[in-house]
Amino acid sequence: MTGWGGGVVAWVPADFYRAVDGGLQCTLCPFRCRLRDGDTGACKVRRREGDRVLTATWGTTVEHWSSVERKPFYHFRPGLPLLTLAPPGCSFRCDYCVNHRVSQYGRDPDSRVAAQDADVEKLVAAAAERGGGLALSYSEPSLAAELTLELGARARPLGVPLVWKSNGFLTPEAVERVAPVLAAVNIDVKAAAEEEHRRLTGAPLAPVLETLRLLKAAGVWVEVSTPLIPGTSADDQQLAHIAEFVASLGQDTPWHLLRFTPTYRMRDNRPTSPERLADAARIGRAAGLRYVYVERALGAGGRATRCPGCGVEVVTRGVWGQTESLLRDGSCPACGERIAGIWTMDERGGA
Numbered sequence: 001m002t003g004w005g006g007g008v009v010a011w012v013p014a015d016f017y018r019a020v021d022g023g024l025q026c027t028l029c030p031f032r033c034r035l036r037d038g039d040t041g042a043c044k045v046r047r048r049e050g051d052r053v054l055t056a057t058w059g060t061t062v063e064h065w066s067s068v069e070r071k072p073f074y075h076f077r078p079g080l081p082l083l084t085l086a087p088p089g090c091s092f093r094c095d096y097c098v099n100h101r102v103s104q105y106g107r108d109p110d111s112r113v114a115a116q117d118a119d120v121e122k123l124v125a126a127a128a129e130r131g132g133g134l135a136l137s138y139s140e141p142s143l144a145a146e147l148t149l150e151l152g153a154r155a156r157p158l159g160v161p162l163v164w165k166s167n168g169f170l171t172p173e174a175v176e177r178v179a180p181v182l183a184a185v186n187i188d189v190k191a192a193a194e195e196e197h198r199r200l201t202g203a204p205l206a207p208v209l210e211t212l213r214l215l216k217a218a219g220v221w222v223e224v225s226t227p228l229i230p231g232t233s234a235d236d237q238q239l240a241h242i243a244e245f246v247a248s249l250g251q252d253t254p255w256h257l258l259r260f261t262p263t264y265r266m267r268d269n270r271p272t273s274p275e276r277l278a279d280a281a282r283i284g285r286a287a288g289l290r291y292v293y294v295e296r297a298l299g300a301g302g303r304a305t306r307c308p309g310c311g312v313e314v315v316t317r318g319v320w321g322q323t324e325s326l327l328r329d330g331s332c333p334a335c336g337e338r339i340a341g342i343w344t345m346d347e348r349g350g351a
């Protein structure tokens with residue numbers, strides 16, 4: 001079927017909606033769109049057709065292998081290969097999005113994606129055969145909740161973990177349904193103040209923070225990312241508030257600081273300097289966070305895990321995810337301190 005923008009995307013029956021006042025209301029994300037017949041939701045990948053809602057997120061625009069560290073996850077099954085999928089669409093409209101051609105499907109005329117239907121059985125079998133996991137990333141996985149549930153149901157019995165790199169913009173009832181099939185999530189906290197978050201993403205912040213709390217409480221392994229966006233999250237005060245929130249989830253929550261690079265509608269801004277990233281990492285540690293990471297700009301030291309007990313470097317990582325771990329049963333070999341994380345398949349990360 002031809003989709004908006006000239007790409008090819010199939011629309012299939014969706015879940016996550018209910019009848020209200022004689023109409024249909026989508027219950028997947030906090031926008032809770034009320035859809036009249038023919039309406040498309042704010043995400044542009046859900047629409048009403050007669051008495052049902054359809055979604056364009058059963059298909060994937062990407063199907064490739066990458067390492068778990070590239071999502072990034074630094075405390076979850078190091079070295080795990082992930083078969084990564086990217087259904088079209090996003091509930092946010094960030095001007096700095098590096099994946100805008102996929103994420104802004106339906107919104108931006110330049111987003112002309114073609115998606116192939118996800119063959120769930122084949123994808124899960126491929127991940128199992130390689131001893132890997134499945135990831136939904138690059139676009140917004142929560143909009144592909146139906147695909148997530150189906151992948152998770154098939155993957156779990158085979159011990160194949162399913163992970164999301166997400167914006168966390170879901171309703172609590174949607175979180176409750178997807179949490180049992182997710183082994184790990186990395187969720188962006190892009191700003192500390194409602195106003196800034198709305199300006200940057202077009203959406204409120206509070207539901208993102210609530211999703212993080214709910215997923216953590218549900219036992220899903222949680223890591224947080226913050227892109228340093230000029231004019232919003234790059235500000236010291238914003239960073240300090242975000243770091244405080246991450247620490248409130250637990251001081252062992254890994255916090256990834258993502259370097260801004262000029263792209264999409266923010267081509268005139270400069271990339272984040274290494275000095276600025278180092279400052280941001282200091283802000284994170286000052287908030288009590290034990291594991292603060294910068295993928296590239298600070299060299300190998302920015303990617304290394306140090307034991308919070310004795311300071312010994314216990315996990316080192318290469319740029320492309322090659323990880324070397326000295327951990328023994330998840331603990332520091334020098335002082336025995338437990339390093340928070342899912343380090344082996346036997347922990348919850350098995351599925």
Ligand code: SF4
Nearest residue numbers: 026029032033041043
């Ligand atoms: S997922 Fe899409 S259709 Fe559903 S409430 Fe959110 S923006 Fe609206």
